Amino acid sequence: MTDIQNILRERAHALLDEGKIACFIGWGATRFNERAMPKFIFKAEESSSLVYNEHCLNTLAKYTLDFQYGAEKVGLATRGCEARAINRLIADGRLSRDKVYLLGIPCQGMLEHGKPADKCVFCRHRNPVVYDELLGEKTIELQNPPRFESVLELENKSDTERYDFWQKQFAKCIRCYACRNVCPACNCLECYTEQYRTGWQGKQANTLENSVFGFTRAYHIGDRCIECGECERICPMEIPLMKVNRKLVKDVEELFGVEESGLSEDEIHALGSYNKEDLEEFM
Amino acid sequence: MAITDNTNFEPKILAFCCNWCTYTGADLAGLNRMKYPDNIRIIRLPCSGRVNPQFILRAFQKGYDGVLVCGCHPGDCHYTSGNYFTRRRFLLMKRLLEFAGIERERFQARWISGSEAGKFRDTILKVTEEIRALGPNHRMKEADIYD
Amino acid sequence: MARAGVFICHCGSNIASVIDVEQVAKSAEQMTGVVYAATNKYACSISGQEMMKQAIIDHQLDRLVIASCTPRMHETTFRKMLGKTSVNPYMLEVANIREQCSWVHTDKEKATAKAIDLVRMSLAKVLKNQPLFTSSIPVCKKCLVIGGGIAGIQAALDIADGGYEVTLVEREPSLGGKMVMLDKTFPTLDCSACISTPKMAEVGAHPRIKLMSSCEVSAVSGYIGNFEVTIKQNPRYVDHDICTGCGLCEEKCPTKLKSSFDQGLGQRKAIYKLFPQAVPAKPVIDAQHCTKLTKDKCGVCAKVCPLGCINFADQESYTTDTFGAIILATGYQLIDWGSHYPEYGGGAYADVISGLQFERLVNASGPTEGKIKRPSDGAQPKSVAIIKCVGSRDVAKAHGYCSRACCMYAAKHAHQTIEKIAGAQVYIFYIDVRTPGKAYEEFYDRTREDGAVYIRGRVSKIYEENGKLICKGEDTLIGKQVTVEVDLVVLETAMEPAANSGQTAALAGVSADKDGWLTEAHPKLRPVETQSAGVFLCGTAQGPKDIPDTVAQASAAAAKVLGLLAKDELETSPMISAVDTSKCSGCRFCEQVCPVKAISMIDIPSIYNGQKVKRTVAQVNSGLCSGCGACSAACRTGCIDLLGFTNKQILEEVDALWQ
């Protein structure tokens, strides 16, 4: 990892120095050893403050949106999750590929509280699926991590148990919208929750409105979720949001054969297309 | 959660019907003087493709005991492809609702053409009976959740 | 504050016998936003309408709920009525308390309660209605006809005679299509060329028809009344503006080729007119076979041309024009039977020919001057087998559909054979004989009386033995295998959509069915319209048919176009989608689900962090939008909305009973 850290600093330095990018987004140290944070490098000489270690939990891609209208490119440390997020943003028309310069990093998985991070143990793309240059050798991908195990577990319960499970979870929600703000698929200019004129739903933080928000958000991203796990990681109330996201990912795969999202920048997501031979259960 | 006696329970069911097929089918049922339960309330829309799945959540939230989405048979859409998108949306939404703990009978989708008055009546009969048997919905319902 | 009026119709006793209409009116009066509620015996009658109009004046109503029969019945009536009042016609909702209440329920109390609910829902919606205004789009008074067969010719003539400009685009170097290849037409046996070539000439000379031969449509944009069409002119290598069609070049050209017009049975030159009566009556060069163009040798045509029309450097060129309407008359082709029927020799036997080849053989201006001769040795066949449904009604082999015209032209071929060859024996293998048409059955009867032997069954194998063609098949009426020895076999092959017709139609937003036939808007009630407003179809592009049906359909399409072009402006429905660009993220979801390609992306100026930027958002083409609302249901933000059925209106309708 120190190798990658060194190359990362070197390349960020060179790219900034050559004026190829206006800013480089990577990770920097915090005052805690076991934490790293997003770091924005604007000057070549600051590149030495970049770090890359097993604590780089944040998926950085969504920050590129801040630079989408800039005259120059932005550099991005790009692991599997960042790469798919970039594809997501491009496919959703929010970003143009020529606005980003991607330094690909094969990832070994990160640690969270001393254990392999939840968002990494089910990861199927440790290597970036898109990049401009790749730092280091490609790593071996996890073979069929049991992504849907927890979904299956809940699916097999009774609907009363499922209902109670979610009501209990959403009772905790404080409607901080951190999940939405961090999500690369939640990239709408203005979220439906803010549309007070239409009044899609109430703003009160009560169990009902919270769960309506939770399920609506899940539906909105269901066919476009890149499974970066940021929503769940960031949730201050520890709501297992990936369980419902993965439920939809699983259904999209089973119903429409679209296995994963964010693998290419011109993909059409499952609900934006159809097949005349789709499953017919409404006859 | 209140426990209710189902015997005198009259469910309220909301149906979203497309103008060109199912709404026409419902009109034909009327024209033929077919009889079906009065529990259904229909919202007319141009196409089943107009039905935003969020409308379904809203209906449960407000108090409907069941929701039905109806459109033209695949291939018969007045706008050629609307119901193909409907099918995808609701295949997914139906599973999500079940995952959220809403009983599967509470949300249903059906293709009913403008000539299938009998099918319209039979669908309403069946759905009404299924939901009557389930009892009133309390899940995700505004009036029943107070915290 | 809204001032809604609620009117409950008795519909005689249709509603009032089940629903307590007075009770409904009383309840409605109490509802928020309602300033007046009343009942009426027949709301749709003149007196009913007058009563409502008066109430609008008396109570300064700004919107209406009319609880009556289905909106599919009288919504338009009531909108027209509102057009004569101060209330916008779209500030109206109709509660369906007849078809969906009084006629389907018997319990008066429950039905009345439901009717009140339905009024409440409609009221909730109408309170969120916004006035909508129809807009108008100008109509370009020109029509594009794609395809110069008999369908395209007929449609073009009808429209041009009606007084409007027509551009007729034909891929081949001449008008005529398939009909002009035929010898006689059933059941009257009039000469096909004799009745079609005058029409071709008429097109060529018509002051309001611009004929573009050797042309193809390469792009279509725009919408009804205003289609922008790009037409590709394929190189002809002959300047048709100067050429007089003297024919010297054709005479001197040394390269002889099989004539496609004669279905490979006759010959033509590398510089050629498709056939003698071609329109335009001027030659083109076949670039694939001209030795000047392929090997830079010869050039005789250029030397002999007295006017210097030959231009070997001719290139394809493009022109763009605007049209108010488009007619697709792209026609058909015959199935490549050889690749589907190896058991018929797959093309290895020269004397197994298609029906269209037979037409050329029997045609007086064909390669044999109308004498029926075997292609293999030029001998006169004494016995002929005609096999129907080759490629039709045969899903295992090719197509499941019936090609419709074959039963009749098989009978015609039998008749012609018997007439031209004394003592000829004709066998016709058939599945069914279908003769639905004026004087068709009589023609079939006559053919049988002529002596044609009809054998009900398919042919399983054709092979050559001792110079004869042996057809093995089954006579299903007696349940026996039959074998006939003949000199000539005519396969009545299936019609297929013309090559690339699907692509051309797709340019105009018209789809094709599983077999490739172009899809009409409604199979019964809108047979010549398509899902794309302003685009019409006719002839075999829409499905197999014979000449009378094709011509009738062409005239029908022309009538539709004349009706459209007669208008100076088109009124568009205001119930279409609209984008709130301030919220649109440009994710293209709406574009992906739009069935009529009405949504496109546009860059608009915007401010981001104090900086002027260009932002991509969706825009709706009001001419194309059909108002289905698929985009609206797809939009996560809710920034694209269907006017008349907005998210807000629908949510209010959902909420209405639970306030």
Add this chain to the structure above:
Amino acid sequence: MKYSYFPGCSMEATGIEYAKSLNYVNRAIGLDFIEIEDWNCCGATAGHTKSHELGIALPLRNLALAEQQLPGLAMAVPCASCYSRMKYALQAAHSEEREKFSRLIDMPVEGSVEIVSIMDIYSVEKTKTAISAAITKRLSNLKIACYYGCLYSRPPKITMAHNIENPQNMDELVRLTGATTVDWAYKTECCGAGHHVDIPQESKPLLYRIYKNARANGANALVTACPMCMLNLDMRQGAVNKAYDENFDLPVYYLSEILAIAMGATFKECGVASHFHPAKKLLQKENETKEVV
């Protein structure tokens, strides 16, 4: 090259000439057919007309044996009837019926064996070259109508044959011997072998039309690769001549016999000596033609 080998019942009885000549050709070109141990009836005719289960289970057991004993080898099936049954079994092994049949035969079966006919095997480019090299005589007087029979191509959904009406691979092999092959119409039509015992009046016309068309197209002999067709065409030619007052003189050979003869085999070595219809004379004429250097 090696193949697992399912001889089937004909090869040791009515089709002994086929077995002999195959053996001769295989030795000459270095092909190795390894017989499956404990093989059983392929289920043809009697089996599959009685019961679908029996008709599949019998050949499937042979497939399972081949998978077990000789994994990875394609299975050579010289008899067209066996070939057809094996193809049916293979299809069943790839369908949802696999488990049911696996239970019936009490053996695991994957359906991993490729089923190949003698034509398939000899048409492999390398093998074809070897055959060419081993041929020492040119049988240029032979004008052969290649008779493929019905079961190698039909039903196409089972056999996956590409060219049902006018197959060419046997013709190509026969032409290696210097013989000419004729274009004719009855390559894949039924010869009626299955019904010659119970309804001869329906089967005779089937044979008759084959001889007739072969002769009409100039053939002086027939070649086949199916022991059933061979038996039928060879043994009943006299009866057909009698019934139709004809004088067909069309000796019938196995494909492998023709190849073996061209490679220098004696009549005894390859089985031509034991045909019903006199078959030696035509070849003796051939033997007079000079040897190739």
